[in-house]
Amino acid sequence: MIDQATIKQDLFKKTLLSYRGPFYIELISVFGSNIKDFTKEYDNTRRKLFRIFIELSQNVSYYSEHFHMVNNVQRIGLGEMDLKEHETFFTFTTKNRVKNSDAKILSERCKLVNQSDHLELRHLKREQRMNSPGEKFGARIGLIQAVMLSKNKLKYKIEKINDKFSMFSITVKVDKN
Amino acid sequence: MDNITLKSSPDTPYFPEVNFDADTGVCEISGESYMEETYKFYLPLVNWIKEYIKNTNNKIELVIKLIYLNTSSTKCILDMLEVLKEYQDKGGDVKVIWYYDIEDPDMVNEVEDFEVESGIKIELQKFEP
Numbered sequence: 001m002i003d004q005a006t007i008k009q010d011l012f013k014k015t016l017l018s019y020r021g022p023f024y025i026e027l028i029s030v031f032g033s034n035i036k037d038f039t040k041e042y043d044n045t046r047r048k049l050f051r052i053f054i055e056l057s058q059n060v061s062y063y064s065e066h067f068h069m070v071n072n073v074q075r076i077g078l079g080e081m082d083l084k085e086h087e088t089f090f091t092f093t094t095k096n097r098v099k100n101s102d103a104k105i106l107s108e109r110c111k112l113v114n115q116s117d118h119l120e121l122r123h124l125k126r127e128q129r130m131n132s133p134g135e136k137f138g139a140r141i142g143l144i145q146a147v148m149l150s151k152n153k154l155k156y157k158i159e160k161i162n163d164k165f166s167m168f169s170i171t172v173k174v175d176k177n
Numbered sequence: 178m179d180n181i182t183l184k185s186s187p188d189t190p191y192f193p194e195v196n197f198d199a200d201t202g203v204c205e206i207s208g209e210s211y212m213e214e215t216y217k218f219y220l221p222l223v224n225w226i227k228e229y230i231k232n233t234n235n236k237i238e239l240v241i242k243l244i245y246l247n248t249s250s251t252k253c254i255l256d257m258l259e260v261l262k263e264y265q266d267k268g269g270d271v272k273v274i275w276y277y278d279i280e281d282p283d284m285v286n287e288v289e290d291f292e293v294e295s296g297i298k299i300e301l302q303k304f305e306p
Binding site: 028132145 | 189190191211212213245247248249251252255280281283286290293294
């Protein structure tokens, strides 16, 4: 049964940004600037949303299994994203193709992040960053950072496409301040 | 040793502005940092610091004025801090100053994490309005 609060949030809901295609840095930068603009009346939320947006968008850009090669060297991931405004919060969602073998790992990682409190996340973040091989692997703490910033649990879904690939979607909720 | 000077541009806001001065030992990074292949951008900066330390026994000061850095950039900054910590442990004169916005508690937490991870003291300074 849907409660009144959910109905009220749904009535207020509007899409601020929706995109499907390659996640080029130039585009991420323009969308980032749009996000800062759309949410400027919520100073702290605006900062958090921008930071979460960059992390999740760059995850699509680097790791989506549906990708373009630019000049045979640069790999640009394709995927989807949308930013929605609700009465008391925003939601940011990304969706991209992953290998079935990676889907399980991602799901486990989301589960671990959701089960951890703020202090545990901070320890996990430090540990992962220190132990990351760096270079092209980055810090491998994007999901942890998203949850630490939003202070809300991740919503994630894996939908199998075929024997090789699945679609992985992740939603982060950021409360208005 | 040559200085490193990289100016920021509104067309590429994901690259920070960089000023590494070999005469004063002051290394400043400011703006935003969320470029692709972050390590390729930061590697010459880390190497510059290593070279500076090798060639002089002078003081080195890292001044960070980043209003945003993505998690890949944080890994590169940590690499930089680890190099400075090593120099400090060998008797080198090192100072790290991090400018932050008073309304940005997430950045203060980030700096605290850098201190724990690198073992180096970071002086927090508020951005002047």
